[in-house]
Amino acid sequence: MSRTTPTLASTTWLVAEREIMVRLRSKAFLISTGILFAIILASILIGGFTSQNEPEATAVAVTTETEEIAAQNPSFDATVVDSVDAAKKLVTDGDVEAAIVPDSATDNPLGFKILGDDAAPTGVVNALSVSPPVDILNPASTDWFLLYIVSIAFGIVFMISASTFGGVIAQSVVEEKQTRVVEILMSAVPVRALMAGKIIGNSILAFCQIAVIAALSIIGLTVTGQGELLDAIGMPIVWFVIFFTIGFVLLAAMYAAAASMVSRQEDVGSVTTPVMMLIMIPYVLVIMFNTNDLVMTIMSYVPFSAAVGMPVRLFAGTVEWWEPIVSLVILVLSTLAMIAIGSRIYQGSLLRTSGRVKLKEALTAQK
Numbered sequence: 001m002s003r004t005t006p007t008l009a010s011t012t013w014l015v016a017e018r019e020i021m022v023r024l025r026s027k028a029f030l031i032s033t034g035i036l037f038a039i040i041l042a043s044i045l046i047g048g049f050t051s052q053n054e055p056e057a058t059a060v061a062v063t064t065e066t067e068e069i070a071a072q073n074p075s076f077d078a079t080v081v082d083s084v085d086a087a088k089k090l091v092t093d094g095d096v097e098a099a100i101v102p103d104s105a106t107d108n109p110l111g112f113k114i115l116g117d118d119a120a121p122t123g124v125v126n127a128l129s130v131s132p133p134v135d136i137l138n139p140a141s142t143d144w145f146l147l148y149i150v151s152i153a154f155g156i157v158f159m160i161s162a163s164t165f166g167g168v169i170a171q172s173v174v175e176e177k178q179t180r181v182v183e184i185l186m187s188a189v190p191v192r193a194l195m196a197g198k199i200i201g202n203s204i205l206a207f208c209q210i211a212v213i214a215a216l217s218i219i220g221l222t223v224t225g226q227g228e229l230l231d232a233i234g235m236p237i238v239w240f241v242i243f244f245t246i247g248f249v250l251l252a253a254m255y256a257a258a259a260s261m262v263s264r265q266e267d268v269g270s271v272t273t274p275v276m277m278l279i280m281i282p283y284v285l286v287i288m289f290n291t292n293d294l295v296m297t298i299m300s301y302v303p304f305s306a307a308v309g310m311p312v313r314l315f316a317g318t319v320e321w322w323e324p325i326v327s328l329v330i331l332v333l334s335t336l337a338m339i340a341i342g343s344r345i346y347q348g349s350l351l352r353t354s355g356r357v358k359l360k361e362a363l364t365a366q367k
Contacts, residue, residue: 011189015197016204023168023205033209036160040213044220058123061087061099066112070100075127091117098124144291150233150315151290154240154308155283157213161244162279165206166251169198170259170272177263177353186350195346199252199339207245214241236311239324243307243331250303250335251275257342260349261357271356282308293318301327303334 006014023029057077062070063084070078079096081087087099098121103113114124176182185194214237221230258271282305289295290312299309300319306327313319341363348365349357 008193011193012196016201019201041216041220059096061090061096065102066100073127091115097121151286151312154311155286158308159279159283161206162251165202166255169202169255170268173259174265174268191347195256203249206248210241210244236314240311246331247307250338253338253342257345260346263353278304303331306331
């Protein structure tokens with residue numbers, strides 16, 4: 001009976017499945033992921049419920065003559081009394097903040113006046129004041145504070161997810177080299193399948209995490225009645241998931257290639273620090289320059305920061321319809337190039353366990 005040789009696709013998926021199952025069996029991973037989900041959902045729910053809390057109505061006393069004046073202002077909780085003296089008593093007793101009573105003085109064209117206790121009730125006065133109409137000549141398309149919060153949210157989620165799963169890939173590669181397990185694996189699995197499986201497995205987990213975060217955000221905004229915000233942020237979230245999924249594959253290839261050049265866990269940080277910086281830079285820039293059109297435009301086209309820059313620009317409404325497509329094409333091409341380079345480094349470094357492998361040596365090593 002002939003034995004069928006496993007295909008590259010089947011061995012790749014075998015490695016990917018192993019990576020996924022190892023993560024899902026890790027209590028630390030499950031607990032940290034659950035805490036992240038809980039924090040995100042709680043922050044959305046708390047923010048939504050807080051924004052819906054309306055200020056308490058101001059208690060005022062009115063007579064039958066001024067009842068209609070108070071009824072026109074929803075910020076008043078009016079108590080109707082029979083006389084001005086009764087209204088005065090409610091004010092002095094502290095039952096109401098002020099009283100709106102009729103005034104027949106010839107120098108008062110309004111026909112009513114406000115009674116306060118020991119100070120002028122400025123809140124009532126301001127509520128009854130007539131403000132002139134205001135025209136904004138250069139209206140802002142997005143509230144700056146809301147843009148700041150959204151920028152932080154995209155930056156944090158990108159940084160946490162990319163660094164977490166990228167670090168897992170790096171540790172896994174070095175652990176297999178340090179324990180010589182990689183030599184056993186390579187006897188049964190092609191090197192390309194080993195690297196591809198690690199990237200695919202962790203990319204699936206990262207995508208699932210981002211997808212759940214996006215779903216929780218949509219659910220939270222819907223439950224709290226933040227329909228307008230959901231309409232504004234819905235499309236940026238969709239594009240964030242797309243950009244992150246492809247962008248993480250690029251970063252994962254870099255993590256795997258960098259980690260393959262060392263043989264000890266102690267050396268992982270030295271080779272993965274440049275990749276970590278590429279993850280942190282978008283987070284820092286999006287916080288400092290989220291209102292700077294030039295910086296955000298550059299970020300939206302640079303492969304390492306497009307997953308943050310483009311969604312933020314989409315939320316701010318400063319993007320032409322074709323820009324996300326062009327940026328995505330650039331990201332895909334960059335990812336394919338990085339996979340090719342990373343695969344070369346990975347294959348040239350994986351079996352070298354005598355120390356740190358130089359980049360030139362890894363690139364020029366014979367397959």
